[in-house]
Amino acid sequence: MSESEVKTAKAAGTGAAAPVWQRLRLEAAEAARREPALAGFFNAAVLSHDSLTQALCYQLAQKAGGPDMNALQIREVCKQAFLEDKNIIKCVERDLQAVSDRDPACRTLLQPFLFFKGFLGLQTYRVAHWLWHQDRDVLAFFMQSRTSELYGVDIHPAAKMGCGIMMDHATGVVIGETAVVGDDCSFMHGVNLGGTGKEFTDRHPKVGKGVLIGADAKILGNIKIGDYARIGASSVVLEDVKCGCTVAGVPAKVIACIDCEEPAKAMDHLISPSKMQD
Amino acid sequence: MSESEVKTAKAAGTGAAAPVWQRLRLEAAEAARREPALAGFFNAAVLSHDSLTQALCYQLAQKAGGPDMNALQIREVCKQAFLEDKNIIKCVERDLQAVSDRDPACRTLLQPFLFFKGFLGLQTYRVAHWLWHQDRDVLAFFMQSRTSELYGVDIHPAAKMGCGIMMDHATGVVIGETAVVGDDCSFMHGVNLGGTGKEFTDRHPKVGKGVLIGADAKILGNIKIGDYARIGASSVVLEDVKCGCTVAGVPAKVIACIDCEEPAKAMDHLISPSKMQD
Amino acid sequence: MSESEVKTAKAAGTGAAAPVWQRLRLEAAEAARREPALAGFFNAAVLSHDSLTQALCYQLAQKAGGPDMNALQIREVCKQAFLEDKNIIKCVERDLQAVSDRDPACRTLLQPFLFFKGFLGLQTYRVAHWLWHQDRDVLAFFMQSRTSELYGVDIHPAAKMGCGIMMDHATGVVIGETAVVGDDCSFMHGVNLGGTGKEFTDRHPKVGKGVLIGADAKILGNIKIGDYARIGASSVVLEDVKCGCTVAGVPAKVIACIDCEEPAKAMDHLISPSKMQD
Amino acid sequence: MSESEVKTAKAAGTGAAAPVWQRLRLEAAEAARREPALAGFFNAAVLSHDSLTQALCYQLAQKAGGPDMNALQIREVCKQAFLEDKNIIKCVERDLQAVSDRDPACRTLLQPFLFFKGFLGLQTYRVAHWLWHQDRDVLAFFMQSRTSELYGVDIHPAAKMGCGIMMDHATGVVIGETAVVGDDCSFMHGVNLGGTGKEFTDRHPKVGKGVLIGADAKILGNIKIGDYARIGASSVVLEDVKCGCTVAGVPAKVIACIDCEEPAKAMDHLISPSKMQD
Amino acid sequence: MSESEVKTAKAAGTGAAAPVWQRLRLEAAEAARREPALAGFFNAAVLSHDSLTQALCYQLAQKAGGPDMNALQIREVCKQAFLEDKNIIKCVERDLQAVSDRDPACRTLLQPFLFFKGFLGLQTYRVAHWLWHQDRDVLAFFMQSRTSELYGVDIHPAAKMGCGIMMDHATGVVIGETAVVGDDCSFMHGVNLGGTGKEFTDRHPKVGKGVLIGADAKILGNIKIGDYARIGASSVVLEDVKCGCTVAGVPAKVIACIDCEEPAKAMDHLISPSKMQD
C-alpha cells in the first residue's frame, strides 16, 4: 500500500466510509512493512485481531498485566466490559478520532492507539469505570493504580468522562472522584481536576463539552466550566467559568469570551499575552 | 466479616484500640472475599504476613525488585532498616493513618498501603534515608532512582521527612537534599522543595509541621515554612512563610494568616480566589 | 582506589587529561567496592565495557528493552546510531559533564549515567532523533513512547536538542516536534516547550544556548528565547525573551536583564521575589 | 466443602453425573481454601473460567507464552483450535479421566490439569496437531519446540494420538512424525516411538489401543503394537507385538500373551522377572 | 585468596574445622574475583548471606519463584521449613559434602550449590516433604511440579530420602510416593524408583544406605535393595537385591556380591562386562 493510499484513507477516515478500525489496520500494515523490527509487534497488536475492541483489549492487557494480575486475566475483564457496555467502544473510536483531528504531531491513529499514555490511560479508566458500576471497586482501584504507575494518569474510577477526549502527553493528569468531563474536551499533560479537601461528597469540577485545558492547569473544587471554555496553561481555576470564555493566571481571570465555539477541537492554546497583561 | 464490621473497625481505627495492622488485615480479607481475581494478591501482600513491617517490606520489594537488584535482596535491606531503626514503622503507621484521615477518596488503609505511589515512594525513601546514615549512599541513590522510576517521586535520601505525611497522587514530587519536612504535612502531586542553584550546601526549604502544600507548588531555596501554613496550588514560594499563614500565586503572596491550626489535616486546599485577587 | 584519588580524578575530569569514560570507570570500581550488593550491576553496566558508547548502549537497551522489542534489538539500533553519527557521543560526554558541573546533589558521573531519568531520556531521544533522519519514524516514535513511559520524558524525535544539556529530575518534561534547544541549557523537571495548537508547521519554541528553565515552566508557541536567558519556575512564557534576560510569572514578565552570561551553568534559579513583585 | 464431599464427587466423576469440569472446580475451591498461598493461582487457573476449554487454554497459554509469542497470542490460537475441532475437548476430558483412574499417586484432577508435564505437553501437542492440519506447520513446530523445552515432551505435530492417554512423569518422551497411538494408552516417562533413519516416509510405530508402555521403552521403526499389549520398562522393541502380549528386554522378547484385556488401565507394569529370565 | 588456600580449605573441609558454609563462602569469593561478570551473582547467592540455610532458601526461591507463587513467598516457606525441622540443614550439608567427595568433575561446593539440578531438586523436595507432613499437600504438589519443570527431577513429596545423597546430572529422575532411600546413596541421571501399578498402597522400592544406582536404572515395585548394593546403568530391577551385591541387565541379574562396603562413595559404576556376559 502506497503512502498516498494511506493519506487517502486518513482523509476519508473522518467520514463514515472508512471507519477507525480500517484505518488502523492499513496504518499497521504500512508500518510493519516499513519497520521490520516492529513487524511482529504491529501484527500482534493490530493485524491479528478482528475488531477494534479485540485489539484494544489486547493492548491494555499487555500493558497492565503483571505479577499481581496477569495479561490473560485483564483481557477477560476488558472484554467483558466492552461486551456489556456497547457505548465504550463508541467512545474509544471518538477518542482516537479526536487525537487524529487535533494533534498536529500525530500522523496516524496507530500512534495514540499503541503509544500515547493519555489514550491508553483513558481507556483503562473506561474499564475501571465500568467495574465501579458493577460494584467491583476493589478491582477498579487496582486498575486505577496500574494506570497511575504505567502512564502517570490518575483518574478515579468513579469520575465521569465523556467521549472524544484527547489527553496529550498526559504525564501527571489527576482527575478526582466526583469530577465530570463532557464530550470532546482536550487536556494537555498535568491537568488536575481536584477537590478542595473541605467537602467529602461532591467536591470536584464539572467540565462542559469541548473545553480545552492547558498544561498543568488546576481546576479545584465543585465548580462549573462552561462548554467550549479555554483554560490557560498553569492556571489555577477556583471559580466557575462561563461558556466560551478563556481564563488564565494564578488565580485564573477571564481573558476573553466569545461565542460558544469549540476550542478543544481547534487546539488553540496560545493565550494572547497582551490580554493576560491587561 | 460483614461490611458493617469493617466500618466499625475503621471507625475504631482512629483510636488506640484497633491498630493499623489489624485494620489492614480485616480490609484485605474483605477485599479478597469480594474480588476473587485479586484474592491471591491480597493474601500474598497482606494476609500471609505476621506484622505491618513484614508486609510492607514484601510490598516495597515486590515493586522495587528488578534485574539490577532483585526482590529478595531488597526485602533483606528493608527488613534490616526496620529492625535497626524502630522509629520507621511508627512513622509508617502514622503515614497510613494520615491518608485515611485526610483523603476523602481513600476508603481503606488497603488502598494507600498497596496502591498509592505517594505512600510507597515515601516508604522507599525511608529505607534509602536509613541507608544514607549507614554510609551506604551508593545503595541509597539506587533506591532513590527506583522510586523516581516507579512512582514519579524523587526524594533525595539525605532529606529529612517527618511522620504522618500524606503525598496524594504524588506524580512529579521532587524533594531536595537539604530539605526538612515536619510531621503531619500533606503534599499534593507535583510539589517541589527545590534548591536555588546558588548554594552547594544548605539550599532547600525547611517545612514545619502540619503544613498543607497544593499541587505543583514550588518552594525554592533555604527558606522556612512555618507550622500549619498553607501553600496554594501552583504557587512559587521564594520567601519565608509564617506559622498559620496561607500563601498563593507566582510568586506567592500572603492571602491570610490565622492561628496556628492544622490545615494539613483538614485538607482544605481551596484558597479563596477573592482573597487572592486582593 | 582511595576517595581522594576519586576526587582528584573528578577535578581533573573537567580538563582533557581525564576524560569522562575514565572517571566513570573509576567511580564504578569504587562504588562496586563499597556496595557489594550492586557490584554485579556496576560491572555489567560500566566495568565490563570498553568505551562510553558501548556502556551507554547497554544501559539504554537494558532500560528500554521489553516484550515488543527486546534489549538485544535495541542495543543494535543504538550502536548503529553512535557508529554512523560520531557527534552523538560527543554530546553525551558534554551532557554528563554538564550534570556533574551544575547539579550540587550529583557527586559522581555514575549517578546521571545509570540513574537520572533526564540523562537517560535525553540519550534515548538522541537515538530516536537519528532514526528520524534515517526516515525510520515508526521506530523513532516507538522509542519516544518508551522514553515517555520509562522516564516521564516526552521529546518528539524531530525536535533538535544541543549538547551539554542537563534535565534535572525530569518527570513531566515535554518537548514538541519543531522545538530547537541550544547547547548548554539546563531544564528542571516539568519543563514544557509546547505548541499553540494553531499552527500545523513550525509551532514550538526556539531556545538559545545556556538557557536555564525552572521547574514546570511552559514556553508556548514559535517564540525565541535568547541565549543565557533565565525562565522562572512555573512561568508561562508566551513572547520572545531577549538574551540574558530573566522572566517569571503567569504570564511571564521580564524581571531583569544582564549581560549575556551563562545562567544555565550557574544553576541560579532563585528569582528575586522582590523583583517579581515589582 | 468437606473432604468426604470431594471424595464423593471424585467417585461420581467416573460416571456421567459429575463431569470432569465440575470435579475440577470443586477440587480447586477446596485446594484454594486449604492453601491460601495458592488461592489466587487456583482462582486464575480454574475458578474464574466458565468451561474446561477456557481454563485449559488459559493454562496452556500461561505456560507456553514467552518473548517470542506471548500468552495472549497463544490463548487465541488455542481457543480457535478447540472451537473448530470439537473433538479435542472430548479427548482432553478422557485424558484427565485416564490419569485419575490409573495413577495411584494422583488424588485429584487438579494435579494433572495444572501440574503434570505429560498432560500439559499432550494438550499442547493437540493444538499443534490441529495447526498442522491447517497447513500452519511453522507455528506447529514452534509449539512442538515450546513443549519440548517446557515439559521435556517432544511430540511431532504430525503424529496421531488417540484419546484417554496418560503420560506419567513424561520427561524425555519422544514421538515421531508418522507414529500413531490408539485410545486409552498409558506411557511412562522416557517412552520413545522412534524412526529407524532408513526411511523418509512412513517410519514410526503404530500403537494400538489400551497399550501400556514402561519407562524408557523404545519402539523403533514402522512396526505394529497390538491392542492391549504391554511393553516392559527399558525395552527396545524392533518387531511387531501381537494383541494382548507382553514383551520386555533389549531387544524385546515375548514374555506372555493373554486375552486382549486392557493393561493400560490396570497400570500393571511389573513384568515377572521369572518369565523374563526364561 | 590464593588457589592453594582454596585447596587447603577444601581439604580441611572434610573435617570439622572448616564447615561447608565456610568453604562455600571462600569459593564464592574466589569465583567472584576471577569472573567479574558473575560477581553480582555470587554475592547475591552466597556472600550476602549469614548462613547456609539463608543462602539456600535464597537460591531455591530465586529458581522456583514464578507467576503463580513468587520468590518472596517461596523463600518464606523454605525458611519456615528449615526453622522448624533442624535436621534438614544437616542433610543439606551432608548432600553437599557427598557431591564434593564423590563427583570427580565437581571441583567446588559452589557448583552443586548453585548449579546442579540434582542438588537443587533434592533440596526443593526436602521442603515439599516437610510441607507434606504439615498436611499442606497442595503446596507440596506445587513444589514437586516446579521441581519437575525446572530440573527434570520428579520426587513425590511423600517419598523418604536420607541424607548425604548425590544425584548426578539428574535429568529424568523419578521417585515414587512410597519409595524410601537410605543415607549416602548416589544416583546417576534417569534413575527411576517406580511402582508397578498393581498396588495402590505401598508399591515403591526400599533402598538401603550407600547404594549406587547407575544412569537410567529402573527399580520397580515394593522390593528391597540392600545396603551398599550397586545397580548397573540401564538395568531393570524387579526383585530384591542383597546387601553388597551388584546387579545389572534387563532384567537385572546378580553379577557379584562382596562384603558390605560402600560403593556409593567410591562411585565405581563400571560393571565388569565379562561378568555380565557370564
Place this chain on the structure above:
Amino acid sequence: MSESEVKTAKAAGTGAAAPVWQRLRLEAAEAARREPALAGFFNAAVLSHDSLTQALCYQLAQKAGGPDMNALQIREVCKQAFLEDKNIIKCVERDLQAVSDRDPACRTLLQPFLFFKGFLGLQTYRVAHWLWHQDRDVLAFFMQSRTSELYGVDIHPAAKMGCGIMMDHATGVVIGETAVVGDDCSFMHGVNLGGTGKEFTDRHPKVGKGVLIGADAKILGNIKIGDYARIGASSVVLEDVKCGCTVAGVPAKVIACIDCEEPAKAMDHLISPSKMQD
C-alpha cells in the same frame, strides 16, 4: 519467494553455491510470510542479522539470558568466542548441515537453528568450551548449568566435540569431562558418555568419527568407539567397539561389522533384531 525456490535453494545448499546462511534467510523470510504471528520472531532471530554468527549469538543469548546474567552480557561473551576462534562457526555450519541431511523430520535449517534443543545446547557448549580454554571455568560452568536447565543437555565444558554433529531431541544427553567425540557423529536423545567413577583423570569414552549412537545408549569408561560404529538404542557399552561395528544390548555385544562406512550420516538406527537375538 515461491516454495519451489525454497526447495531449489535447499537442494543447492548441500553445495558450495548456496551457503547455510543464505538458506536460513530464505527460509526465515518464507516462514515469516506464511505465519504472521511469528514474523517478528523470525525477523528478530534471523532476518535482522548480517551473518550466521550474529544471528546465532542473538539466539543463544535470548535463550540463556536470565536474572543472573542477562542476554546482553551473554551475547558479548558469545561474540568474543566466535571472533577469537574462527573454527567455531565452521563447526556450526557443519552441524546445521548435518541435521538437515540426516533428520527426515527436519524440513528446514530454520528448525534446528531456532528450535532444536540438541543444536542450541551443542552451540552453547561450544561457547563454554572456548571459555574453558581461556581459563574462565567459572563462567564455563555457568553456561553448562544453563544448558542443562534449558535444554536437558549436560556437556562438560572440557569435553571435546567435533563438527557436523547432530543431537536429535536431545533431552537427557550427558557427556563427561574427558570425553572426546569425532566429526560427523549422530546422537539420539538420552545418550550418555559417562565415567566409571573409579578414575579421577581420563575416565570417559573416546568416540571416533561418523559414529551413530541410539537413544538412551550409555557408553561408560575410558573406552574407544571406532569410526563409523553404530550403538543400538538403550545399549550399555563397557568395552571398545571396533571401526564399522554395530553393538547392542545390556551389556552391548557385537551384532555385525562392516567396512568403515558412515552410519551416522545414513541414520540407520534400526538394528536387526534377528541379529541381536543371535
